[in-house]
Amino acid sequence: MYHNKRFQLEPQYPLLALHHEQIKQCTNAGFLTASKHTFAKTVEHLANLDPDVLQNLAIRLKNGEKVTPQTDAEKLCFSVIHDVDIIAHHIAGSNTSKKYSHNEIWSLIAYRGAPNWFITFTPGDISHPISLYYALTKQKILISVPIKDECRKLLIQNPVAGVRFFHFAVNLFLQHILGVNSDHLGVYGKTGSSYGTIEQ
Template sequence: VWGSLWPTLFPYGIGMFEDRIHRTQGLGLRHINLKSHVKHYLSLTDQRFQKHTSFMFVMMNIIQRRTSSYQCRLAFKRSWFPKVTSALDKINTLGLSELISKLKKDPHVKPDNECETAAFELLRYVQYVSNDISGSTAEVHAMWEEIRSVIRSRGLPQLYVTINPADFHNPIAQVLAGRDINLDEFFDKVEGNTEAFIRARTFAENPVVAARFFKLIIDAFTGILLGHDRPDKVGIFGKVDSYYGVVE
């Protein structure tokens, strides 16, 4: 299936994701989960996966859908257990299918039978928990709890910092994207009036570079400036007891 999606990326039909055929032929191949496999391809030197126009977006969509399907659960308070079980007993597959059809036509539809009433009542008590889905509301709530835990154990933060790396104007980012630039020369190979266009095109062709550059800058800030990676743990603000960061 993967080879049919991107024949130019897998021209020989090998190296595809979840390849059960080659793993069962006694070649000593081992299973690699989909997320790790995609991450590996996006870090290759030749950058053909990074520069593909649809590969990373399609795979991101598939990974998020799998995560939402396999790693989510329903949760409710213990005191609501009798109400939840009572509502579940009144719900059936046929009634849910009819309710879904009605909701597609009118999102503000009101229940008109016992099954639909029970389904709406169930939504009041049951929460959809999805902590492992990146960017989900559950992940945001989990980060709130982590921040509260840090404040309770370490006290209020003494410093708030917002970091916005200028990747578009940074020669390091251009080197990561594959441009041949001498970083020891401040204005090496600046193309005059077309330089801004070249930089923009470079990032548009390879968005993975922007993510790699962002991580590089953040790691340098926490590891060197804050001193997290130093042996004595002392940075420009002294010895940092703890820090917490999120990406917008």
């Protein structure tokens, strides 16, 4: 982070930064897909797609119906959906990226066995001095912690500070409590593997 926090304090900054990151990821995924040998087939599928069949499938899927493609037009629509999913899996926060995350977790369980621990970790940023230090616009160390309402207001005005603190706290937890990427054992012994995800 930079000394000048004016971008962090801009109310629209988190939304714009997220959209910019997603556009960048989507563009990169599009270039990766275009460079594959199957891209010509993807273009052909898009050109031959029947919009009415796609609309009908979308409505049925939205209603929770289990849809198995029967006709060639439906199979073509599912092929296009699969091609779009390949691009969407590179975009953070997309449904496809969550689906791939679930697959990674199940693969890790299949490889390493069932996990011994499920840890839900929620660092409290409202009253933590490091979080408040990140949120302050003046570069000074806090001698006295402000009252809770002031702390909440500081973190609402600067959500980047909350994210920075969360990242800092999670890395400390992984390194010192679990012993991940550390030269010492964790509190629970040697960590064979770990997988972390953020609820969205």
